[in-house]
Amino acid sequence: MRILCTGGAGYVGSACLRWLLAHGHEAFAFDNLSEGNRAAVPDYAQRLIVGELIDTDLVIDTLRTRSIDAVMHFAALASVPDSISDPSNYYRVNVLGTYSLLEAMRAAGVKKLVFSSTAATYGFHGPEAMPLQETAAKNPETPYGTTKRAGEWMIADYARAYGWGYAIFRYFNAAGADPDGNHGEHRRHESHLIPLTLAVAVGKRPALKIFGDDYPTRDGTCVRDYVHTSDLAQAHQRAVERLEPGYGEAFNLGSGEGATVKEVHAACERAVGRSIPVEYAPRRPGDPAVLVADPAKAIRELGWTPCFSDIATIVRTAWQWHSRHPDGYPD
Numbered sequence: 001m002r003i004l005c006t007g008g009a010g011y012v013g014s015a016c017l018r019w020l021l022a023h024g025h026e027a028f029a030f031d032n033l034s035e036g037n038r039a040a041v042p043d044y045a046q047r048l049i050v051g052e053l054i055d056t057d058l059v060i061d062t063l064r065t066r067s068i069d070a071v072m073h074f075a076a077l078a079s080v081p082d083s084i085s086d087p088s089n090y091y092r093v094n095v096l097g098t099y100s101l102l103e104a105m106r107a108a109g110v111k112k113l114v115f116s117s118t119a120a121t122y123g124f125h126g127p128e129a130m131p132l133q134e135t136a137a138k139n140p141e142t143p144y145g146t147t148k149r150a151g152e153w154m155i156a157d158y159a160r161a162y163g164w165g166y167a168i169f170r171y172f173n174a175a176g177a178d179p180d181g182n183h184g185e186h187r188r189h190e191s192h193l194i195p196l197t198l199a200v201a202v203g204k205r206p207a208l209k210i211f212g213d214d215y216p217t218r219d220g221t222c223v224r225d226y227v228h229t230s231d232l233a234q235a236h237q238r239a240v241e242r243l244e245p246g247y248g249e250a251f252n253l254g255s256g257e258g259a260t261v262k263e264v265h266a267a268c269e270r271a272v273g274r275s276i277p278v279e280y281a282p283r284r285p286g287d288p289a290v291l292v293a294d295p296a297k298a299i300r301e302l303g304w305t306p307c308f309s310d311i312a313t314i315v316r317t318a319w320q321w322h323s324r325h326p327d328g329y330p331d
């Protein structure tokens with residue numbers, strides 16, 4: 001298939017794009033490079049279209065001139081804390097940008113879509129509700145979660161009315177790096193736990209700040225479900241290959257296991273082979289205590305076989321990337 005990856009120069013989008021190329025598909029990236037990197041896209045001169053999602057005419061032109069069969073929609077603003085301080089931008093990119101993409105797909109006659117949604121659409125559930133199934137109540141508590149939930153609704157409505165096939169993936173915490181050691185996480189504004197921990201290990205930051213150690217969890221720090229980008233990519237491939245008009249499903253993508261912030265920090269220390277300084281800071285707004293996926297539906301219905309998502313493999317591959325490329329991708 002010929003697949004357009006919006007946000008395909010970003011962390012998860014570029015990992016999926018590279019995976020698609022390695023598994024027999026043709027793939028292109030459409031990205032404004034606000035967070036993404038040219039060098040994350042192989043043969044970027046041919047494969048990367050630099051543009052704004054909101055530029056519907058450019059998206060239509062891209063879909064038509066590249067004869068696109070299916071879209072994977074990764075482009076978004078995706079930081080929980082930033083969305084609380086700057087909801088305006090989140091509604092512009094995540095809601096209006098998604099609307100613009102869907103209109104472009106309608107105009108170009110593209111009817112297959114895989115959407116990157118998030119565990120943040122579920123909002124706060126008590127630890128007793130974990131692991132979360134897809135049917136769990138969705139009460140997103142942050143503008144990031146509400147804007148991604150709005151995207152899910154828009155896609156389901158368009159698909160029903162216009163005869164599209166779609167899959168919605170609610171990722172839990174995307175993590176890790178390509179096993180080749182040459183591609184990984186690199187954003188202009190980093191807020192994620194593992195890259196910030198490893199930035200301390202390479203001497204780019206003085207200490208990891210742990211946001212809150214008074215949560216009702218086994219060691220007082222937040223529990224998250226970390227899932228490797230190669231496993232996310234495999235799920236995207238499996239979904240896009242089965243999309244047809246009338247197919248529309250949402251899936252959780254996670255390992256099914258939770259790790260606390262302290263456990264992730266300790267796993268990073270083991271991978272690096274030395275201690276990584278920490279300091280304790282107050283809780284970060286918008287953080288639920290525990291988020292763990294039940295991935296059974298994706299395993300059952302897509303034949304998904306995650307194989308990189310144990311925490312040791314995640315931090316080992318992430319460390320390969322960060323230690324070999326402490327400055328990330330070249331400009």
Ligand SMILES: NC(=O)c1ccc[n+]([C@@H]2O[C@H](COP(=O)([O-])OP(=O)(O)OC[C@H]3O[C@@H](n4cnc5c(N)ncnc54)[C@H](O)[C@@H]3O)[C@@H](O)[C@H]2O)c1
Pocket residue numbers: 006007008009010011012013030031032033034035036037051052053054073074075076077078093097116117118119148170171172173174175187
């Ligand atoms: N990283 C995670 O843990 C995680 C978890 C759940 C869901 N997600 C979702 O996965 C997707 C990818 O996340 P990521 O971690 O790779 O983020 P990222 O920031 O690395 O990638 C997003 C990409 O979208 C591009 N982009 C942003 N605004 C754009 C616009 N207006 N027009 C064109 N391109 C634009 C950025 O330049 C970037 O390359 C997002 O939709 C996010 O909501 C991520």
Ligand SMILES: O=c1ccn([C@@H]2O[C@H](COP(=O)(O)OP(=O)(O)O[C@H]3O[C@H](CO)[C@@H](O)[C@H](O)[C@H]3O)[C@@H](O)[C@H]2O)c(=O)[nH]1
Pocket residue numbers: 078079080118119120171172173174191192193194196208209210211212222223224261284287291
């Ligand atoms: O410097 C840091 C960074 C993070 N954390 C903590 O580490 C955990 C994970 O945080 P982070 O890596 O920022 O991810 P989340 O806020 O859990 O959000 C990620 O995972 C969500 C799904 O679970 C997705 O929706 C989001 O897009 C994605 O950014 C949280 O408890 C944070 O408070 C720290 O203690 N110190």
